[in-house]
Amino acid sequence: MAGTIALTYDDGPHPVWTPLILAALQQRGAHATFFVQARRAVEHRDLIYAMRKGGHEVAFHCLDHVRHSRRGSDGVGADLEIGLELLGQVGVRPCAWRAPWGDETQVTRELAAEWGMRLWGWNFDTHDWRGDSTARMLDSLKAQGGLRDGDVILMHDALGPGALRDGCAATVGLTEGLLQRAAAAGLTAATVSACEGVLA
Ligand SMILES: [Zn+2]
Numbered sequence: 001m002a003g004t005i006a007l008t009y010d011d012g013p014h015p016v017w018t019p020l021i022l023a024a025l026q027q028r029g030a031h032a033t034f035f036v037q038a039r040r041a042v043e044h045r046d047l048i049y050a051m052r053k054g055g056h057e058v059a060f061h062c063l064d065h066v067r068h069s070r071r072g073s074d075g076v077g078a079d080l081e082i083g084l085e086l087l088g089q090v091g092v093r094p095c096a097w098r099a100p101w102g103d104e105t106q107v108t109r110e111l112a113a114e115w116g117m118r119l120w121g122w123n124f125d126t127h128d129w130r131g132d133s134t135a136r137m138l139d140s141l142k143a144q145g146g147l148r149d150g151d152v153i154l155m156h157d158a159l160g161p162g163a164l165r166d167g168c169a170a171t172v173g174l175t176e177g178l179l180q181r182a183a184a185a186g187l188t189a190a191t192v193s194a195c196e197g198v199l200a
Contacts, residue, residue, distance in 0.1 A: 003149025004190045005182055007032040007175065008122065010061050010098060013040055013047035014158035017168035021157050021175050022050055028179040030189035035061035035098040035120075038083035040158065045090040052092070057191035059096035060087065060117070065161050068099050073107040080111055096120050096192050100160075120192050122154035126174060129156050131165035134173030141178075147185055152192065153178065 007025075012018045012034055025032055034051055036058060041048050051058050063083040068076050080097075087094060097117045099108050104119055112119050124144070126137050141147070155171050156163070182189055 003186070004188050005147055005149070005151040005153065005178075006192045007153050007155065007178060007189050008035060008059075008098070008120070008192065009033070009155050009157040009171075010035045011037055011040075011065070011160040012157035013044045013051070014168065015044055015047070017172065018044070018047045018157045019050070020172045021168075022047075022054055022056075024172055024175045024179065025056070025189070026054055027176075028183065028189070030179050030182075031055045031057070031191050032189060033057040033059050033096065033120075033192045034157065035059045035096070036087070037061050037065065037158070037160075038063045038086040041090055041092075042086050048090045048092060055191075057096060057193065058087070058092045058094055059098065059120070059192065060084065060094040061098055062100050065100045067101055067103040068105045068108050069103050076105070076107050077111055080115065084115070118193060120152065122152045124151055124153045126153060126155050126171075128168070128171045128174060129160065129163045129165065131163075132170065134170045134177060137170065137174050138177045138181075141181075147178070147181055147187055149187065 060083055063079045095117055098120045102121045
């Protein structure tokens with residue numbers, strides 16, 4: 001039976017790593033979701049256009065990469081509002097949101113409802129930010145039983161705070177490895193939602 005997995009990438013776009021990931025996805029005809037940092041999206045708007053052209057979902061991560069539990073409700077609200085304003089400048093009105101470190105609070109949930117956005121976590125963390133090799137990350141996936149229908153896989157196409165690596169080459173390799181395994185298991189890589197609204 002056919003199923004789907006969602007490859008998701010946080011913290012980009014990045015001018016070096018995002019294009020390599022997009023190329024790997026395109027080679028397999030796969031679609032993914034990019035939870036972007038808003039300032040990086042504006043700075044590298046060509047990559048946002050490339051994501052959309054490739055059928056990928058552009059989703060919101062943050063303006064400032066700060067834990068929601070460490071901010072007041074005004075701070076989280078302003079982060080979302082200004083972030084969406086910036087994404088609007090590159091033609092995107094996202095409907096999916098992943099808080100920094102997946103740290104959601106009641107305020108996060110209320111804002112998501114108010115803005116008609118769905119919050120997304122993950123059920124498989126590749127820990128790619130730690131600097132593990134592609135092989136090690138694929139072994140870890142295997143040890144946890146491999147890919148399953150409905151998996152939401154957390155990766156990073158850029159460096160966020162706390163990253164213990166210099167670049168995202170291992171994530172490019174991981175993307176290729178995951179897509180090979182998905183194909184072998186009859187799983188399709190799709191976006192987290194089909195409801196992305198794109199401004200005219
Ligand atoms: Zn992040």
